[in-house]
Amino acid sequence: xxxxxxxxxxxxxxxxxxxxxxxxxxxxxxxxxxxxxxxxxxxxxxxxxxxxxxxxxxxxxxxxxxxxxxxxxxxxxxxxxxxxxxxxxxxxxxxxxxxxxxxxxxxxxxxxxxxxxxxxxxxxxxxxxxxxxxxxxxxxxxxxxxxxxxxxxxxxxxxxxxxxxxxxxxxxxxxxxxxxxxxxxxxxxxxxxxxxxxxxxxxxxxxxxxxxxxxxxxxxxxxxxxxxxxxxxxxxxxxxxxxxxxxxxxxxxxxxxxxxxxxxxxxxxxxxxxxxxxxxxxxxxxxxxxxxxxxxxxxxxxxxxxxxxxxxxxxxxxxxxxxxxxxxxxxxxxxxxxxxxxxxxxxxxxxxxxxxxxxxxxxxxxxxxxxxxxxxxxxxxxxxxxxxxxx
Numbered sequence: 001x002x003x004x005x006x007x008x009x010x011x012x013x014x015x016x017x018x019x020x021x022x023x024x025x026x027x028x029x030x031x032x033x034x035x036x037x038x039x040x041x042x043x044x045x046x047x048x049x050x051x052x053x054x055x056x057x058x059x060x061x062x063x064x065x066x067x068x069x070x071x072x073x074x075x076x077x078x079x080x081x082x083x084x085x086x087x088x089x090x091x092x093x094x095x096x097x098x099x100x101x102x103x104x105x106x107x108x109x110x111x112x113x114x115x116x117x118x119x120x121x122x123x124x125x126x127x128x129x130x131x132x133x134x135x136x137x138x139x140x141x142x143x144x145x146x147x148x149x150x151x152x153x154x155x156x157x158x159x160x161x162x163x164x165x166x167x168x169x170x171x172x173x174x175x176x177x178x179x180x181x182x183x184x185x186x187x188x189x190x191x192x193x194x195x196x197x198x199x200x201x202x203x204x205x206x207x208x209x210x211x212x213x214x215x216x217x218x219x220x221x222x223x224x225x226x227x228x229x230x231x232x233x234x235x236x237x238x239x240x241x242x243x244x245x246x247x248x249x250x251x252x253x254x255x256x257x258x259x260x261x262x263x264x265x266x267x268x269x270x271x272x273x274x275x276x277x278x279x280x281x282x283x284x285x286x287x288x289x290x291x292x293x294x295x296x297x298x299x300x301x302x303x304x305x306x307x308x309x310x311x312x313x314x315x316x317x318x319x320x321x322x323x324x325x326x327x328x329x330x331x332x333x334x335x336x337x338x339x340x341x342x343x344x345x346x347x348x349x350x351x352x353x354x355x356x357x358x359x360x361x362x363x364x365x366x367x368x369x370x371x372x373x374x375x376x377x378x379x380x381x382x383x384x385x386x387x388x389x390x391x
Contacts, residue, residue, distance in 0.1 A: 024187045025195060025224035031183040032152045040066060042175050042182035043148065046139025048162060049171060049182070052077075054149060055113035055157035058106040063159065069178065070161035075099050076109055077145055078157045080131060082319030086112070092316075094133025095146045097160070113157035115317045116303045144185040151191060153294030156319040195222040196328035199229065201336065209234075211269060212276035220333055227287035231333050234272060235280030239338045242363035244281030246271035246345040247330045247355075249288040252295055260375035261302065267368060271345050274368070282337065284330050291315070292324030310382040322387065327351070331358040347389045365390075 031041045038057045043050050051066050055076060066074045076098045083089045083096035100109070111120045132142045145158045167174050175182045204218040218231040237243060248271060254264030268283075275281035290298030297318060304314035312322045334342070341361040344352060345368040352362050367390070372380040383389040 024190060025198070025222060025226075027181075027183050028148070028151070028187050028191045029224040029226055031148055031181055034181050035148060035152045036154065038062070040069075040180055041148070042163065042171070042180050043141040043144045043185060043188065044171060044182055045141030045144060045185040047168075048141060048165070049168060050141040050145055050160045050162060051180075052145045052148070053159050054152070054154045055109050055159050056155045058109050058159055060106045063106045063109070066159060066161045070163060072161055073100055073102065074159045074161040076112060076157065077142055077160045078113065079146055079319040080133070081316050081321065082113075082157065083129070083131075085115070085317055085319075088129055089131055091131065094131055094136075095140075095142050097130045097132060097142055099128040100159075109159060113155050113319075114300070116300045139185065141185050144183075144188040147188050147191075148183070150293075150320070150324065151188075153296065155297065155300075192326055193328055195224070195226065196326070196332050198222045199329060199332050199336070202228075209272060211273040214276075215272075220329075220336075229287055229329050229333060230285040231337065232272070232283040232285060233337075234275045234283065235278075237280050237282070237337070237339075239340075242341045242343045242361075243339050244275050244278045244345065244366070245334070245339070245342040246275065246281075246283045246368070247286060247327070247351065248283055249286050249291065249325060252289060253298075260373050262376055262379060263370050263372070266370040270370060271368065274345060274366075281343075282334075282339065284333055286325075286330060288325045291322070292326070293318070293320050305379075310386070311379050312382060312386050323350070327354040327358060331355065331360055334360060347383075349388055349390065 034041050035052070035054050038054065040051050040053045040062065043052050051070055053062055053066060063074060078096055078098070080089060080094045080096050081092040084092045089096060108120050111118055132140045134143065142160065145160055146156050149156045149158050163171070171182060199220040199222055202219050202221045204216055207215050207217045209215045212234045214235050216233045218233060219228050220231065221228045248268055251262060251264035253259035254262045255268050258265050271283050275283060289295045290301065293315065297320070300318055301311070301314040304317050305311060309317060315322050341363050343364040343366050344355065344362050345366045346352065347367060347369055352365055356362055
């Protein structure tokens with residue numbers, strides 16, 4: 001994951017700007033919507049600003065418009081991890097900006113961004129390449145452009161061009177005259193944490209389940225109206241003791257369709273039964289499909305797995321880290337439920353550490369594994385051998 005700021009710094013910034021959070025969230029959410037429908041957005045960094053468009057939806061007309069607005073040839077911006085997969089660099093940290101030659105077309109850009117389709121036939125050695133990371137360029141708008149692509153659940157690749165410096169003094173009015181939405185790098189930096197910190201319980205209802213008839217589902221949503229997370233409260237909660245908790249990332253294919261490519265459906269239903277057997281607890285159902293990359297990108301990863309890549313390598317081929325999830329939303333919901341000490345149903349030691357880093361006491365890790373099948377044997381072996389899961 002492209003790191004934009006440490007958690008402590010983020011918490012300080014959020015507390016300092018708490019009254020501005022709704023507008024900050026909404027500006028990023030509007031930019032996400034524009035990017036997803038193929039529009040150009042502006043990301044304003046420290047002393048510079050970029051025109052940004054998602055690479056996966058790039059058209060010849062959009063490429064020409066970016067050039068006309070910026071008066072320069074656009075660049076392709078990809079994660080350093082994707083660039084290392086392409087053999088362009090050796091360091092997988094941060095982002096890489098590749099200057100596009102005149103003859104490179106929108107089709108070639110889409111190929112470079114998406115490893116699941118046809119790949120460019122020509123080599124890329126003649127193109128100029130600049131690596132950008134948090135240490136060398138903390139105010140770089142390029143980092144915000146990659147992050148907003150990830151927030152949009154698109155491939156983490158964008159076409160960018162630098163806005164002429166003379167326009168920065170009247171950037172807002174210029175953006176409005178060109179019907180472009182501008183978003184601040186600082187708002188993008190704060191988005192994930194501020195969205196988590198502002199979750200509110202917006203509705204709840206009793207929902208008897210086959211594995212637990214005494215169940216209440218609580219929905220939590222941030223003020224910008226984006227993705228909802230669910231707390232499935234099973235049986236009776238006793239917060240004076242360590243509460244049995246499962247943090248489950250949504251999996252459309254496994255949870256709903258009973259896909260045999262993963263063990264998610266077994267883990268979901270098994271956790272509900274285990275919590276009910278224990279007399280009570282909580283299953284947090286988090287809107288972080290595909291370990292945080294979204295359903296479409298997860299299906300792309302499946303395509304790559306069918307070509308021989310394992311589940312970790314497939315995500316990295318797409319330009320993502322192996323695990324793009326964050327646990328601040330789960331911690332916020334636990335805090336709102338007055339749960340600070342838990343027995344965690346998981347096989348993932350990283351999840352234990354992430355919760356403890358956010359102030360949750362993990363009193364016990366409770367093993368939560370299920371038999372593999374011929375379709376997910378490699379997936380399970382990769383989770384254990386490379387992902388560090390205790391299976």
